[in-house]
Ligand SMILES: [Fe+2]
């Protein structure tokens with residue numbers, strides 16, 4: 001149905017139905033349960049990334065590690081912001097954000113690889129970013145035009161993960 005064919009009164013009536021659903025209107029075309037599940041898996045990914053970058057920030061020692069350490073910290077902060085955006089969207093869709101630490105690493109796309117040397121840490125971060133990039137790109141393709149807001153959330157996050165991967169690749173080259 002094109003927007004021109006939707007009568008204004010129909011739109012107004014529809015908006016009054018199921019007001020309990022908040023931001024989720026009758027016109028929502030996504031598979032809500034599935035979209036919430038994808039958002040929750042991504043939330044787990046971001047939380048695992050926060051933890052990994054935090055560890056790397058505190059473990060990065062020496063003059064050579066200073067540049068990497070400041071990138072680790074910046075990324076940790078940005079992954080936490082991504083987690084917040086995802087949790088916010090889950091609630092808008094009527095779901096519950098899953099912060100359960102017991103199942104976090106199992107649900108995450110990327111793994112928690114601690115790494116011991118600076119090189120190992122940067123390498124594992126680059127791998128994790130590449131996993132996030134591929135999973136978010138796939139999610140964006142799956143969502144298509146069915147849920148533009150969730151899609152935009154993922155697109156914004158994806159753009160930043162690509163920057164993160166680029167940062168890690170640059171640092172890795174110099175190690
Ligand atoms: Fe992220």
Ligand SMILES: [Fe+2]
Nearest residue numbers: 129160161164
């Ligand atoms: Fe990232």
